[in-house]
Amino acid sequence: MNTVPQIIFPVAIPLIAAFLLPIAGRCHAGFGRIFGRAAVLVTFLASALLAWQVAGAGPASSAMGGFKAPLGIVFYADNLAMAFVLLLNIGVWLFWPSGDEDRSGPYTLLLTLLGGGAGLVLSGDLFNIFVFYEIVAVASYGLAASGGSAAGFGASLRYLLLSALGSSLALMGIALVYAAAGTLNLADLALLAPDVLRGPPGAAAFLLLLIGFGVKAELFPVNSWVPEIYASAPVRVTSLLAGIVSKLALIVILRFLVLVFPMPSAYGLLLTLGILGVLAGELAAYRARDLNSTFAWSSIAQLGVIAIAFSIPGPAGIAAGIALALHHAVVKPAFFFIADKWRGDVKLLSGGARTSPLVAALFVLLSLSIIGIPPLPGFWAKYLLLDAAFSSSPAYWLAAAVVLAGAVVEGAYLFRAAGFFYGGPQKGRGAALFMPGELVPAFVLGAVLLVAMFAIAPLGAYITSMAVQAADVPAIAAQILLGGN
């Protein structure tokens, strides 16, 4: 079995850096900023190294301090987890605040988010997951409010309340699990689950966990914070939360589903919430009048689609979900960057194509991809989803139909906005001009999308192997339980 102690680095480095950063910032204003970036870079390198190992030698685990599972704190890294850790690293790097603020707060919070997020996906233990989830949550409250506007504070406060309530529900779920199984280690639970968690108590526990973690995963209906936060938080924070952090929560939910609660009612629950999320998100986005909330609603819908994908039993569904999640992680932040310039009515976009043609083209490209137009990556993600859905029970056919109908609505609102871009400017006011530097992250993401288009075949193979690995319950259990000696 593959034991890798450095599995702790992606979690530990940023957390330690987060503690040190305020001190460093105290020494010198500019130093703090550089220190933060450096910490992210180091974390990234450590993560990349780890990912390389994992990719080469298979999933790895490590028990903290030598205490083996089920008693000790166990970290478990497979390709799926490492992919999202890397994604988180890249995201934090890309969306690092560009302004030369002297406040070290946001940097600290970002590093905390980075460490917490990595811990979230790497933990092999239910309680640790909860702890890291809380760390991420706290970091995101702070980040959401870091814009400094009154609306941002209000939104953050409501977000906090909701999230806290969700967390307490999750805690109840964990308590239920513990009461039933007497352990919180995922591998242990995976082995015990068929005996002790199959049935009403298990279902109740899953429901509570789902609702609790669903707050961050933008699951219907505990996502009312989404439009508000995404409209008021700084664009980089929004991009990070919508693009990456929400997926981390979904990955955790996936782990629960695969390892602990592989039962029809659990799958059905996630499916139902996913379908409702798609419906709610797409329809509400269709009626949204400004770009920011359009994308916020659309993000709810997209996460609903991912939830539907994860609710399909078997590796095919997981693969589809991963593909959708990665695609969304690339596209949505770019969208938020574009939307950042036009906070307000969509009509303000009028004539945008004339003042900034590249941005308009990027918008169209992203829209086409997220609707799922071949040969862009979004199509292939959707293809995987439909492939998986149609090979499952008829309930998933309905879900597929909803996703397809949702794509039509999505096309309607995205191209309504595109129509404003390419329509003539209204009298007296044209669309705002972009400063060249502001959209660099968006263009980088657009470029990633295009590159991905030409690498569909290897990407697809990689994602599929990832999914197979993530769905292989005995192997995971064995690795967690036996590893880390």
Added chain:
Amino acid sequence: MSLLLRRRFFWEEIDLMSLLDILLLVAALLASGLFVLGRGSFAGWLATVVYGLMLAVLAIAGLALDSGVAFIPSAMSFEILGRNLGWRLDGLGWFFALLTVGAAFFASWYGSGEWGRKQKRMGLQHALLALNVLAMLLLLSSGDLLSLFIGWELVSWAAFAIMTQGGGPAVAAAYRYMIYALAGAMAVFAAIMLVQNVTGGLGFADLQTAISAMSTAQVWVLFILFAAGFGVKMALMPFHLWQAPAYSETPGASSAFLNAVSARMGLFALILVLVKLTGLEALGSLAIPFTFMSAKSALMWVAAITMVVPTFIALMQTDARMLLTWHGIGQGGYMLLGVLVGTSLGTAGGLMHVFNYATYQAALFLAVTAVIHRAGTSDLDELGGLITRMPWTYVTLLMGIIGLAGLPPMNGFVSKWMIYKSLLDGGQPLLLIMAFAATLGTILSVYKLIHNIFLGQLRREHQHLKEAPVSMVLPMLILAGIGFVTGFMPGLALNITDIAQRAIGGDMLPHHLGGVTLATGSLNMLWVVGVLIGAIGAGALIFYLLGNRRYEVHQFDNYAGGHFLSADIRYHFSHEFYPGLARVIGPWYRGSIVRAEQGIGILVNVAGDLWQAVFRVAYTPLYMLLVVVLGLVFTGSWGIVP
């Protein structure tokens, strides 16, 4: 053509493997090249020349296909996510590809001259036209269901891009199109995924396997998804509302291209999937419970309704472009009907109608564009008498409308005749009557078109108009000329459709240069047109030899009940041209489908508002508890709570 192939020719020496690759490569290079060079004035001419070369390549490919080669493969293929994506051009695709490149050739030629110079961003239009051609070629040469779907989407979005070039209302129309096309594409997507679910593959053969393996209900779902999905592009009723405004608002030359071939992509896909792969017998055996009808006859009736209703909507239009595009929708119904009859005559008729329609509709649209170019409007209430100013445009339009109305001597008559005859021989009198009725409506409608634009009083503001320049007149006259030649010698067009028909399978239609000879009534256009021309010549002799010389008078030297006509009085009878008919069928234009479309829009709006309201109230904790409770009930874990 088949006669020519008794000998070996140079194209048999060429590696046939490369023909399709050459075609695709040239199209791709042209599209990308035009995006770069588009601003140059030579771009259009370059494109025209390249389309001409592509036509030559297609001709060689056609000869190869005619000599018995099943298809021309492409070296391009991918393996993605465990699926093989491949492209190959068979006879059916070749036929549509020929029309596509031909239409692009004429549209590009037309757009290269004076008309193009007056356009705002002609370079972009040229580039988008090339992009459309590329997308269509990819669609037409698709080798499996996945590449078919990819091509399908590319065609849809390329068309969308070119439709938006008109700006203003064009963008709104294109947006509407986009929503319809997207919905259709999603239906097709779902359908091919269903097939894949059953067979685990996406090859064309898998579709056939799937249909035999599926339950009746599943086959029905598949049929409806395919028919609706592809039908959207073809503007089959009730998915037809988008087409007329979208095609009308597209700038002239591009619009002619779209009108001629774009909607036919839907027909191509329908023929490929429903006729070639599924087979009409399978459709015919798919009975609708409690009726006498099957899926096939239901689709035939849809085609027939698509033929009649849009034609009579066209009759009521007041804009020349709208009138023509509505007819385009109606003509699509003829083609589908012919193909669905399933006899060799019907299939050949339907396919020939595709060819014929492409020639005369392109000519008509180019002619109307010439009118817009000179007179500045296509409003049928604001034109008149242009025959003296733009005689060649008039000739084009006249030949075009004769074709559109399906009268001898133009080619439209031949294909319609074949469709009528196949319906008659197929024992479908009611559909035949509908086809006749639609033709009658077309005659009324096209007369209104030509009358309101070219006949009647010439307005003062049009006194100084000139004929359109040669760069515009020549392409449209050649198109109209093709329409006449293939009407005179339909065998030429039938040779081309033969290649497509062979690819579809089934019996071939024996024909000769002049038409077809059947046991139950024949058509020899050589005689019909020959005698007609001869008789018109005799009429000319009678006219010129008997009686005194003619003396041409001014348009105001006209008897209007003793009234003095002059330039400041508008007396051209153009508005509400058929008042009696309007009084009878006017109340039928309730627009139930328009209402349905609006209803769906309102439903989406209301549902969207509802969801927004749910979130905006923001009692999320309450929802959370509600969902927990409901979820507990749902998961059956309620029992543990008390």
Added chain:
Amino acid sequence: MSDKLPVIEDQPEICRSVDAGERSVWTRVMNRFADHCRARSLFVLHYCTGCGAIELPPTITSRFDMERVGVSPMVTPRQADILLITGYLSIKTLKRVILSYEQMQSPKYVIGFGSCTINGGMYWNSYATVKRLDQYIPADLFIAGCMPRPEAVQQVLLKLMEDIDAGKANGWQDYYNNYDRYLGNQQALFGESWHTPTDVIAEAKHYGYLADGTMGRHTDLLLKRADYALDRVPEDYPERGKNERRLP
């Protein structure tokens, strides 16, 4: 109104000019045949502005049945051979009569019906009626009486048929040959701006009926208005196309 005096001259004897073609036997035979048919097929445009219109229905219908001699009513001047003026003409209707007459195809014949067309009849002292029809258009025959009965109409039609058959009813040529005189009379009545859409002079030129009397000082006045009449729009003419209210 114009201060010029009306140009009223005596009508010269109507005679038929002989053109070169008529010297050939073939042409003569054909002309003879044509005249024969012309005489037996007469389409009448009833210009029924006066009270005489009441006499025509019996003439056409079963009581007298004009169709048995080949006479039938026609409603447009383009198809008509005979312009039958039934009764008085006001100045306003005369304009329409002249318009209609000029739009008829030669050979064409005019029959004045009733005293009003001959000398004004009972409206002889009216300011608004025309007294002598033949000053404005060449009348071939008149029917005297106030009012003439259908039998008289029949009689005059038969007389006209005889004349046509004999090649003698050639008033229409006079209109071409002496257009200037007729136009002068018309201008005296309607003013200098009078014109009709029919370009009589061009027609006369085209068919070789041009004579010395075709053009003169009256026809010169036409040219001034010709631009307007024939839609050669002068520069200063107000453009209506642009600012006109669009119909709903």
Added chain:
Amino acid sequence: MMSYVADFIFMPLIAFVTGLGLVLMARRVRAKIERRVGPPVLQPIYDIVKLYAKKTQISHGIMHDLSIMMLLGGFITAEIFLPVPGFDGLAGEGDLITLIYIMMVPMLGLALGVGSCANPNGSIGISRALTAMLAYDIPFIIAVTGACMAYGTTNLIEIVQIQQAGGPASWGAATMPLLAFGGLLAVHGMMGKEPFEIYIAPAEIATGPMVEMSGKYMGALFIMQCFQLYTIGVIYTTLFLGGGENWPFFLAKVFAVVFISVAVTNVYGRFKTDTMIRWMWKWPTGIALAGLALVMAN
């Protein structure tokens, strides 16, 4: 080859001469009904010669002239495609459907010519004429469709042969009376007789399409009328009355078809276009559809 030449010369010629007779009959019958004497025997010829012999021939442009040629050419073509006793002409090279569409060529030609006259009355007339065509052609094509379904062919020669094989009992009128009756009503509309002559409406729109037709243009229209009556009569005879065994019988049938229309026309007023459409789409169409149902049921 010589037979073709004979066909091309004699078929239109016979049609014209017969048409003159039909026109004369129509006028004479009408006169008799109105208790008049009616025109002399040569009246149709006098009219045509007179019109061609007009000294001035005004034209409204090339299209006006072309329309006259299309008019005559279309009908001459139609005559050549009609099977008559002794002459099959080209009836084997085209069929009933072709014939029906060839007959629309002169219609379209006339419409274009009238339109190019720029006369509002003419345009209104054409608008009404085309509307009328839409009205009467619907029942007519139903009758044609039904007949073709019953005979199983659209070949005119075969249609005639099938009917002549069994004597009058196998005539279309006997085997499918409803279709024949519906077709007859449609034919009445096709001839433009009252009550279906609103497109001419002399007092209102000055003969509508013909308003600017003068001289030889009008003469051509007179010739067209001869052809038209003949063609309609022959098509109806061919479809429902057994076609022509020999000339006397054949002509008798053709005259009878036209006679029926002419004989009833006088008692009617004039329908408005919309009334006409409603009537045509109600009665003849309904009868013809019922006939079609019977044919399909057999």
